[in-house]
Amino acid sequence: MPPYHHGDLRRAVLAAAVDAITEHGPAGVSLRDLARRVGVSHAGPVHHFKDKAGLLTALAAEGFALLADALNATREQTNSFVELGVAYVRFAVRHRAHFEVMFRPDLHHTDDPALTEARERAGAALAGGVEALGEQRTGDRRTAGVAAWSIVHGFATLWNTGNLAPGDDPEELAHRVAAMLFGDDQPVLRASPELQQT
Amino acid sequence: MPPYHHGDLRRAVLAAAVDAITEHGPAGVSLRDLARRVGVSHAGPVHHFKDKAGLLTALAAEGFALLADALNATREQTNSFVELGVAYVRFAVRHRAHFEVMFRPDLHHTDDPALTEARERAGAALAGGVEALGEQRTGDRRTAGVAAWSIVHGFATLWNTGNLAPGDDPEELAHRVAAMLFGDDQPVLRASPELQQT
DNA sequence: CCTGCAATCTTGTCGGTGACAAGTCAGGGG
DNA sequence: CCCCTGACTTGTCACCGACAAGATTGCAGG
Known part of the structure; x- marks a missing residue:
């Protein structure tokens, strides 16, 4: 026994x-x-x-810590914001269970200090990567950070919920998307002028 | 009684x-x-x-139908892709309950025909808006669609989970983000060349 | 009118679940 | 050697989802 x-x-x-x-x-x-x-x-x-919520809180905190590590690791390697975005998506796909719990505040003890600390560490890693973006550009930094986070998070979420074509390799597709928006060697997505009115 | x-x-x-x-x-x-x-x-x-899942499936279908209507309505008014993105975010914030259920396949009967039909209608409304984007540009259409959907969906999700500064007006912030990436009168977010390597 | 039928809703029940309370066991410091 | 604290168990309660069987209603067809 x-x-x-x-x-x-x-x-x-x-x-x-x-x-x-x-x-x-x-x-x-x-x-x-x-x-x-x-x-x-x-x-x-x-x-x-203590709780079921306590378990999920611990899982989420562990997830944020892993994410922070992954982001910092690729930041040391490349300095490329595109690669940082791909790393975010890779984490979401490979650690799907963690990821699915990390952004569900209704399942957490939202005031847990370990959770908040880990989340802030991950946030800092991402924000640090945004620093590397467009120094020449004034379009304020916070908006740029929100845009960057939105795109990688949205892609990851849509992929994990099966809303993107399941035949593809998620990392490759994510790379194309990020390169289209943030890349240097790719044309940038823009609206055609005659259809644009704000 | x-x-x-x-x-x-x-x-x-x-x-x-x-x-x-x-x-x-x-x-x-x-x-x-x-x-x-x-x-x-x-x-x-x-x-x-029939089921708890049946209830949530019906709710999700209703949500996709409402989203499709909202998107089509603003598409008739503006032709602006930025506005379409803002409409997506507005829906997510105003119909938060619906939105939170729409992208949780683990809570659905994923084969429900009403759900699939409504989801496709919403998808078509969004894809139609992407058509209005960059005719002059080849950067393939599908990647553009994925990018557009990712950004609005990511923003909406992050906002609803309380990960974006709660002081702001979400629609206004979403507008700034969308304009930064897709707008015509705004500088476009790009990496500074010396830091870029793919 | 009225009769039977189908849709709607109720009552009763079963196994599973989260939370809590009280007890049992192991090991290290006094 | 003892006991005290933390780790785990046993027992229980209310709630939940699913199912089965019965009650009620409206309505179609004679």
Whole structure:
């Protein structure tokens, strides 16, 4: 029989949660099922997470930390904003379970300090990448940051919800999209003048 | 006492669902609670929607229909792609409950014909707006469509999850973002050449 | 008129779930 | 050696979704 003390229950439950969410989506996950998967009584996980929301909060925080690391890693390598955007999308696709939980405040304890700290770290990594953009351009920096975040986040979300053609390689398509909007060697998407009126 | 037959239970339950989701998010809604709000026994709604997923599927379909109408309406008025994007964001903010359910395939009966039809109608409205963009430009149409959808969807999602500065007027900010990327009278966001390497 | 039928809604029930309370067990500091 | 704290279990409660069976209503066809 297994020992009374699991040893690393917290880790194990988080890992099981990732599996369960990957299989059935964030809605189809229950603390009791996770406990069963890990081989622990139904109230075991409660001791580590307090709540179901507590579990998902921990998962989201872990996700933001991973995202921050991924972004910082590619920032050290390339300085290319396009590549940074692709890294964001790659994270969302590869760590789908984390990503799906990170932007669902209705599932969190939104005031959790670990969560806020990790989120800010990821935000800083992204904002830092925006710094590398258009120094010559005044179009204010905050708007540029919001635009950049919007496009990569929107792409990632649409991909993960199956709204983009499933035949493609997401990273390749994301690269084309980012290059079209932010790239240097690509023509930039613009409205034809005669149709434009604001 | 209320009559045995409600008269328009389906409508009433959908409306109650919108309220409940607006208050507690899509996770915090139960068929039984909706039944209570409407003044009907706990299994009343089941007859109209079959399932909880059936309810949310109907809500999502209604949402896509409303979105398609909104997009087509502004398309008739302006021909401006920027305005079309703002209309998308406006819909997401004003019909938050619908929007939050529309892109959650894990909550749907994904094969529901009404849902697919409404989604395609909305997709066509958006794609039609992209047609108005850059005729002079070859940067292939599909990539342009994905880029446009990504940016408005990303912005809407980030706003609704509270990740953008809450002090602002979302439509105004969305307008600035869209104008920065797609507008004609605004400088276009580009990477500074020396930092760009793909 | 009235009879039977189908749609609508109710009541009752089952297994599963989240939260909580109280108990049990292991190990390290006094 | 003891006990104290943290880790886990057992037991319970209210709620939820799904299903089955029954009650009620309106209405079509004779």
